[in-house]
Amino acid sequence: MTLSTRPTRALAVAGLLAATAFATACGSSDDGTATASSGDGASSSAVAGGGGTLRIALIGNTGPVVAAKNDGSLAKDLAKVGAKVQFTGQFPAFAPAAEAINAGALDAAQGSISSAIGALAQKPTFKIFAAQLDNATSEGILVKDPNIKSVADLAGREVAVNPKGTGEYLLLKALEKNNVDPAKVKRVYLGAADGATAFSSGKVDAWAAWADFVATAKAKGARLVADGAQVGSENDTTYSISNTFLAAHPATVKAFFDNIRRHSIAEHEDPQAAVDKENTGAIRLDDKAAAILAQNYRTQQPIAPIDATFQERFGHVAAFFAQQGVIKAGLDPKTFTVAPETLR
Known part of the structure; x- marks a missing residue:
């Protein structure tokens, strides 16, 4: 059987609907999830620019966001700025998560520069606020x-x-x-x-x-x-936030950034401990795959704020996609990234 070579939106829509249904079905739980929308104040803001309920996509079964969910630390950190967190189910990749952000059903997700550029070229409803240099x-x-x-x-x-x-x-x-x-x-x-x-x-x-x-x-x-x-890949990992949530709750985004950066540093410094902590879900890596992942963590740089180096690499990838006909034209990285001072 020959597989279709045409991109299909069915998979992305299915992922969006499944994740939305999952989120609707889930109430508050021990890991700090909540069902309030991002427009809800969640509680009185502890600091200016805090508050809200941050709805985050889970993409993959490992990584800083998974660690932040598993140990409950993100819920605690966001509570300090009067905010809550909602993990809105499992997405297979960034593309359907971007569609959820476009639809107003999600606030934050991780993905590669290339996938972020592909989504931004279609509908720019989010900005990149942090990144990890490509491993x-x-x-x-x-x-x-x-x-x-x-x-x-x-x-x-x-x-x-x-x-x-x-x-x-x-x-x-x-x-x-x-x-x-x-x-x-x-x-x-x-x-x-x-x-x-x-x-x-x-x-x-x-x-x-x-x-x-x-x-x-x-x-x-x-x-x-x-x-x-x-x-010669420059396919850095990116962390994106919806324009709407960023405008309303910058202090909450800063608390989110600080938490996942801390987890990414832990992955780099003690890879095996990080894998053991993250690889606990219903779908787990086997021992051999987990060992390979730990090796990858050892060489993976921690999450960092957006800087000129990242913006340059973003520009390179966007220009390459445009040159290859994947998107219509390159994108200005400064338009689609968050300056570090915004989150200070």
Whole structure:
């Protein structure tokens, strides 16, 4: 069976509806979740610019946001500025989370520069307030076929990528770096979960993936024919906040930033302890994949405020996507990022 190569909004809409339904069904709980909307004051603000209920997407099963949920620390930190937190269910990737932000059903989410740019080019309803420099060795083009020994061998093959996101960015960077005509490689547009299924079942020849997905695939015997470092990736991890929430509750966003930065520092300094703390959900990484993730954490830089270096890299990725025809034109990074002084 040949998979469709046309991007589908059905997966994104399904993810949005499922997450919204999950959030509606959940009441307050021990981890500090709440069902109030972001416009609700939650309680009297402890500081100017605090208050509100921050609705955060859970993307993936590990990372600083998951750690902040698991240990209950984010709920406690936000309470200090008169705010609450609501974890609004599991999203497969940033794209459907961005649609939820666009629809006013979500306030914050994490994702790559490439996926953020893909979403911002369609509807700019959020800004990036923090980022982690790309951990380029934890992403790339996964293959299982021993006959695929180089990026050049992808010519005539099918590669699963998430559209206008990390997968499409990594594949196009790899093809450019290795002078392979993109027209000779068939892009199969799939969300992250469906990409994993297509790759593991052999319905595609390769898969452009990242983070937990790479760790899990490598644990099952896949290998990276090219990683992000080899193709010159600048695909930093970003943390985004809706324009509406940022305008109303900047002190709450600052408290959120301080919390996830602290968790990201812990990941870098003691990777195994961080993985043990985060990898506790119903869907868990096996021991081998968890060990690979811990290795990635050791080289991953902590979350930091937006600076000139990040803005430059943002500009590079946006210009590359425009040059490749993924988006219509480049984006001005200063328009779509939050200056550090805004959160001081």
